[in-house]
Amino acid sequence: MTPILECRALAKVYSGRRALAGINLTVNRGRIVGLLGPNGSGKTTMIKLASGLLTPTSGEILIDGKRPGVQTKRQVSYLPERTYLENWMTVDEMLHFFSDFYDNFNLPKAAEMLQRLGIQPGDRLKTMSKGTKEKVQLILVMSREADLYLLDEPIGGVDPAARDYILHTIISNYNENATVLISTHLISDVEPVLDDVIFINQGYIALTESVDDIREQQGKSVDALFREVFRC
Amino acid sequence: MNWDLKSDRPIYAQLIEQMELRIVAGIYQAGERLPAVRDMAAQAEVNPNTMQKALAELERRGLVYTQRTSGRFITEDREMIRKLRDLLAKTQVEEFLEKMRSLGFSGQEIRQMMEQVLEGTEK
Amino acid sequence: MLGKLMKYEFKATSRIFLPFFGALLVMSGITRLFWSLFQTEELDEMITQLVMIPKILSVTLYIMVIVAIFVVTYIVMIQRFYKNLLGDQGYLMFTLPVEPWMNIVNKLLVSLIWILASMVVMMLSGLILAVGTELWNEMVAEFPRIFREIVDLFEREFHMSIVWLVVEWVAAVIIGIIHGILQIYAAIAIGHLCGRYKILASVGAYLGISIVVQTIGGIFSVVVMIPFINAANSPQMLSSYWNLSMLSGIAISLLTAAGCYIATHIILTRKLNLE
Numbered sequence: 326m327t328p329i330l331e332c333r334a335l336a337k338v339y340s341g342r343r344a345l346a347g348i349n350l351t352v353n354r355g356r357i358v359g360l361l362g363p364n365g366s367g368k369t370t371m372i373k374l375a376s377g378l379l380t381p382t383s384g385e386i387l388i389d390g391k392r393p394g395v396q397t398k399r400q401v402s403y404l405p406e407r408t409y410l411e412n413w414m415t416v417d418e419m420l421h422f423f424s425d426f427y428d429n430f431n432l433p434k435a436a437e438m439l440q441r442l443g444i445q446p447g448d449r450l451k452t453m454s455k456g457t458k459e460k461v462q463l464i465l466v467m468s469r470e471a472d473l474y475l476l477d478e479p480i481g482g483v484d485p486a487a488r489d490y491i492l493h494t495i496i497s498n499y500n501e502n503a504t505v506l507i508s509t510h511l512i513s514d515v516e517p518v519l520d521d522v523i524f525i526n527q528g529y530i531a532l533t534e535s536v537d538d539i540r541e542q543q544g545k546s547v548d549a550l551f552r553e554v555f556r557c
Numbered sequence: 558m559n560w561d562l563k564s565d566r567p568i569y570a571q572l573i574e575q576m577e578l579r580i581v582a583g584i585y586q587a588g589e590r591l592p593a594v595r596d597m598a599a600q601a602e603v604n605p606n607t608m609q610k611a612l613a614e615l616e617r618r619g620l621v622y623t624q625r626t627s628g629r630f631i632t633e634d635r636e637m638i639r640k641l642r643d644l645l646a647k648t649q650v651e652e653f654l655e656k657m658r659s660l661g662f663s664g665q666e667i668r669q670m671m672e673q674v675l676e677g678t679e680k
Numbered sequence: 681m682l683g684k685l686m687k688y689e690f691k692a693t694s695r696i697f698l699p700f701f702g703a704l705l706v707m708s709g710i711t712r713l714f715w716s717l718f719q720t721e722e723l724d725e726m727i728t729q730l731v732m733i734p735k736i737l738s739v740t741l742y743i744m745v746i747v748a749i750f751v752v753t754y755i756v757m758i759q760r761f762y763k764n765l766l767g768d769q770g771y772l773m774f775t776l777p778v779e780p781w782m783n784i785v786n787k788l789l790v791s792l793i794w795i796l797a798s799m800v801v802m803m804l805s806g807l808i809l810a811v812g813t814e815l816w817n818e819m820v821a822e823f824p825r826i827f828r829e830i831v832d833l834f835e836r837e838f839h840m841s842i843v844w845l846v847v848e849w850v851a852a853v854i855i856g857i858i859h860g861i862l863q864i865y866a867a868i869a870i871g872h873l874c875g876r877y878k879i880l881a882s883v884g885a886y887l888g889i890s891i892v893v894q895t896i897g898g899i900f901s902v903v904v905m906i907p908f909i910n911a912a913n914s915p916q917m918l919s920s921y922w923n924l925s926m927l928s929g930i931a932i933s934l935l936t937a938a939g940c941y942i943a944t945h946i947i948l949t950r951k952l953n954l955e
Contacts, residue, residue: 339953340875355606356606357604357606373954376775377774377775378771378774378775378952378954379952379953380949380950380952395777395778395779396777398775398776398777398778399777401775403771403775405771407768407771408768409768409769409770409771409772410769410772411692411764411769413692413695418691422688425684425687425688426681426684426776426777426778427777489602492602493599493602496595496598496599496602496603496604496605497595497596497598497599501605513564516564517562517568517601517602517603517604517607518602518603518604519604520604520606520607536567536568537567537568537569537607540565540566540567540568541566541567544565544566545564545565546564546565548564549564549565
């Protein structure tokens with residue numbers, strides 16, 4: 326089967342800086358993968374390339390064997406670090422926006438998850454706190470039956486209760502044959518939910534391995550290994 | 558009972574141990590139907606694939622069985638659960654003895670100490 | 681998909697435009713009311729001066745609403761492009777399964793429609809002010825005669841059909857608006873490439889494009905004029921000069937619009953760098 330995500334000598338340079346330095350990478354289906362690296366290591370660049378927001382400087386990135394475009398955008402569900410929702414919209418309008426543009430959006434499921442958070446369909450986004458907006462956005466993204474979920478720092482800067490909610494939402498809602506790529510530098514928080522990890526540093530892939538293999542062979546957690554690999 | 562996962566050992570191995578504990582302690586009764594893998598994974602806050610792997614191993618050991626249409630169940634073989642309970646207890650005792658010996662206790666002293674403490678707790 | 685994009689674009693923008701349109705129509709109604717209620721002839725001087733206050737006030741407000749509509753049209757046009765495509769919302773808009781050109785064309789068409797709609801609403805408000813007044817009645821009475829005279833003038837003297845003239849004017853206006861919008865988009869997109877001084881760079885880009893286009897247009901109009909230096913005494917020559925300069929103006933507008941569109945498209949697809 327074609328891997329869901331493949332990078333071949335993928336490089337991206339912006340404003341003279343090499344964000345990705347020609348990486349080769351294959352990510353298979355049905356996995357939850359951590360894209361781990363310090364700030365500025367190229368995590369976000371990689372995710373933006375996969376979502377089609379950036380175009381490669383050289384090399385290529387393939388989603389399900391295809392270059393990013395309209396077709397891959399149907400298959401990819403992307404959660405950026407920013408809140409990208411329009412403030413004036415109500416929750417209900419947002420739900421219909423998603424179901425209008427994504428035919429794999431499961432509207433009843435999203436509506437139910439929002440209901441459980443106590444968010445009403447008529448609530449306007451501008452009345453919500455930043456944390457609530459982030460949850461709404463996560464629910465919208467995870468309610469798509471996508472092939473690849475790209476989650477950029479989903480737990481960055483949230484309190485522990487929100488972090489639990491977010492991780493819980495991710496593992497109980499992703500499509501089973503799909504792959505979830507989570508970029509973060511908060512490794513110990515996500516470690517239990519990961520199948521595989523990709524260590525990325527200064528635009529290079531430093532390591533790709535399964536979490537259980539790391540623990541079995543090295544006798545230490547991914548978090549501990551990360552601290553070793555990226556010791557300053 | 559919380560899922561208590563340490564960070565230095567493979568998660569699936571720890572999940573197997575914790576499942577065994579739950580079965581022995583009767584949190585999961587013999588013959589009881591298990592929740593869906595995804596729900597169990599969400600409850601333990603682990604990856605569903607890892608939970609799946611742990612359950613597959615428990616199945617291989619015969620503690621869990623799958624019925625094609627209705628899901629996963631705890632074995633109805635109470636004898637097997639009893640044996641597992643004994644085995645886990647034995648492991649605990651061995652670990653305890655090893656620690657006591659490293660503190661310099663002899664077999665006799667350990668027995669005396671045990672009696673004292675037991676009397677204390679039973680009063 | 682373009683239809684869906686436009687549906688949401690209208691939803692987002694009508695919240696702003698419709699209240700202004702409503703305000704304009706209401707203001708023209710009020711102004712009309714004040715001016716027709718207080719007919720000054722029968723009143724003495726003191727009261728005449730008093731009733732001038734609401735009259736002038738309403739006219740001032742009416743003009744302010746018109747100015748506001750112009751300003752708001754520009755602000756909304758710029759904001760919807762800048763914030764919705766190049767701001768945080770761009771993360772959503774550019775990961776929707778739509779072709780990149782649809783995002784640009786969506787904004788363009790919706791802006792164009794709002795501009796045309798404001799023109800219509802302004803004419804409507806003019807009608808509210810004018811219909812039934814003496815001046816209006818005179819104009820209506822005179823209009824067929826004046827219209828016929830104009831048609832005759834053009835057709836007999838300059839050998840131009842009025843239909844063709846109208847088509848030319850409408851085309852020039854619409855293409856002019858499209859050119860204006862796309863030039864703003866291109867300027868914003870170019871400005872977006874320039875790191876920290878985005879707004880300054882956008883303004884610079886806009887002025888730069890304007891200067892280039894006007895220089896080319898100026899040279900072109902001189903070149904077009906040369907063969908017609910003695911045209912003043914020949915109506916035929918005058919009409920073909922008229923046609924040629926109109927058409928070349930439209931052509932330059934069209935080419936600039938196309939250039940701006942292509943630049944915007946390239947920047948948004950290949951050079952997109954959302955913060």
